[in-house]
Amino acid sequence: MKASIAPAMLLIARRLGIALLTVLLASFFVFFAVQALPGDVAQQLLGQNATPEALATLRETLGLDQKVWIRYVQWLSGAVTGDFGTSLVSGNPVGPGLLVAFRNSLLIAVPAMLIGVTISLTLGVVAGVRRGRPADHAISLVSLVVMSVPEFMVATILVLLFAIAIPIFPAVVLRGESATIAQLLPAIWLPVIVLTLSMAAYIVRTARSSTIDVMASEFVTTAELKGLTTRQVVWRHAVPSALLPTLNVVALNVAWLLGGVVVVENVFNYPGMGKLMLESVFNRDLPTIQAIAVVSALVYVVCNLAADLIALALDPKLRTRRKARS
């Protein structure tokens, strides 16, 4: 019986189990990490205005006087049914607001990823194939520089150039969460460029080194001896193999993109998940932080799962074995 289950299915099932556990653990750790932060939502909201009486009243209204464990279990039982609770700060349900913020973040993250991955893979392969030539030097140098400059610096420079000196793009998004996609569209380009640049450099470097490895391997030499043109060797044989190790880097980068989004969204006042997260952490708005943690963990897990599946599809060994059985 066991033999009839494709190894791929087994792998997927195991991956799904790990994914679920990861999300659960993430929510657990985030919950208690926030508890450990100095100050609570009551203190954060009232700030310097806080009198002990006002603090006590607010804590009671918010249910902060209950035990931490009880609050975690309550939250978990709600989250399982899709109810992320209400924000301690605004009093609105967390779900809808987060959904809008997530959509807005996707609006800059997806184009950044598509453009970034395409350009950087191409550049990486070109640099790898033309190893040691001027093109390689140029690509390596530029990607090293871009990699070293933090995103907030890139963002600031781009704003100074393209919003203030030559006003082509808006410097910030003025409208908050109520902004429609149409209203956001003119403002997404600078954030997209920043995210693309900060992500691309890593992928370029990995793609370059794995291309170099593959180009040096025996089967490429065989292909060359067989009389194939360089172009055929590169695109038929080298690139698919070089993509394999790069895939995981791309997946990791997507997760890293979520972190970059926090900085970028704040510089551009962009109403996405990163900005929501920073504000929620600042206000100690636990239900919102929790929901964001779960969504981020989900994105991370899904991306890694996708990377594994694509790797499965690209891996010649797995491919041939599957063919033999069917």
Add this chain to the structure above:
Amino acid sequence: MTPQYPEASRRAVLAGAAGLAGLGLLTLAGCAPDRRTPTIPKSAAVGTAARGGRLRIARPAASAAETLDSASSLSAYEYLGALYNRLVKLDKRGTTVPDLAAEWSANADGTVWTFKLRAGVSFHDGRSFTAADAIYSIEHILDPDTASPQGEVLAAMIGPGGMTAPDPLTLRIALLTPNAEFPSLLTAYQCYMIPEGSAADIGRTGIGTGPFRLSSFEPAGTGSIEAFDDHFAGRPVLDGIDFYSIQDTTARVNALLAGQIDLISQTNLDYATALVVSASSTATVARAADAQWYTIPMLFTSEEFSDQRVRQAMKLAYDPQVIVDTALQGTGSPGWDNPVPPDQSVFLNERREYDPDKAKFLLKQAGREGFRTEIYTSSYESVFTPLAVAYRDAVKDAGIDLVVRNASSDSYYTQIWMQKPLMVSYWFTGRPIDQLLNQIFRTGSSYNESAWSNPTFDGLLDSARAEMNDDRRRMLYQDAQRVVIDDSADMTPMFGDRLVGLSRRVVNYSEYGFEFDYLSIGLRA
């Protein structure tokens, strides 16, 4: 542990980098007005404004819990002065002057106050403003469920049933104890007048008597207000104001430089950024003079600062003018440890001495020769760290060795303030004298940031409240200032001008204390 200075915060680095890059860029682009060292303008542009137009203001929203209810501690500050009026307000010299109350008087011992209200004032919904609305508004502030910061202050004075309306335009308030300064306590920005029965929804409707009426409001989001044609003092110059929430300071400045907004509210630009903004062709900087009151509280309950000689030495050891010149680059005025700003009518014009040798001597007497301790700062406010560093350098001559420690800004007012023996802090100026001294310096007040306690001082405040003669009362307040300078645990090195970024199109901007002139501000014709 908190990192030790120098370790600039990410934000400070960013601001500095933006400043440098900006300066370079503006010079390259050739749009810097002149090549000399850039300076920050002394005063805001005045002139004839075009009639109408919409002003766009960027504001740092407090949180998504913010409300238009002025009594609440979560009020959206920028909207309040445009939407509402108080009974009374403060003028630039700290004197109580009419707003919705035309005149007021007290009985001989200051226990019963009678306010004559302005006639013909209407709310945005068309109703007339009467004494019943005033009583309702003050009761809303007193209501413990409102948890208003001003509630505690007023509840100590007004008992249940203490307010009556002999006729629709007369408000009579009977106090529990005499208070010659009572009207000034109604100038707080929590004391705006709202229509009777509106407490439940005032947070969203914003119905007041102010020069603008609300057309939309989203907590921590955008909002708009429109000129109110029937405002008692006449229609404002502008047609309307749009408010946008931008949390990040750099983002607010970028929006201003890019021409997306016209004014940044409630933001004190750091000096480098202010230079960049004043050098740009689209934006400039105006000052709200002495708007930021910087303090260095020495915790009275700590071992070292419970000794009056040590406190006195910490003051004698530095020259405030040096601090103003280094920490503020001259954009402010020296405080000489008197918390009352120099432009106030009750200001005590006596300067304490600057004598590092005497400071050294006092420390030796107290057995603390070569006194060494830590001073805490944070990126919470742009001047904090420059102030801490300037103070550290200034007291070196007196043999005082301070180590500057940088604490996280989001927990600065919960973990450091009123807990560490020495730190830097600030308040906005604009409190009336009675509230300033009672709230920040009186024994046991929850805002007394140094936990200082002095029975003589408390007694002077009580005598002042009971003194109905204005001149004698002023002398009592000046005696109280003298006690603060000599003995208190809260140093006042300086008052800083708030450096406000605004578009070059804006004219007649004026702001002091908690007053913003929404009537005259306009856009260039």
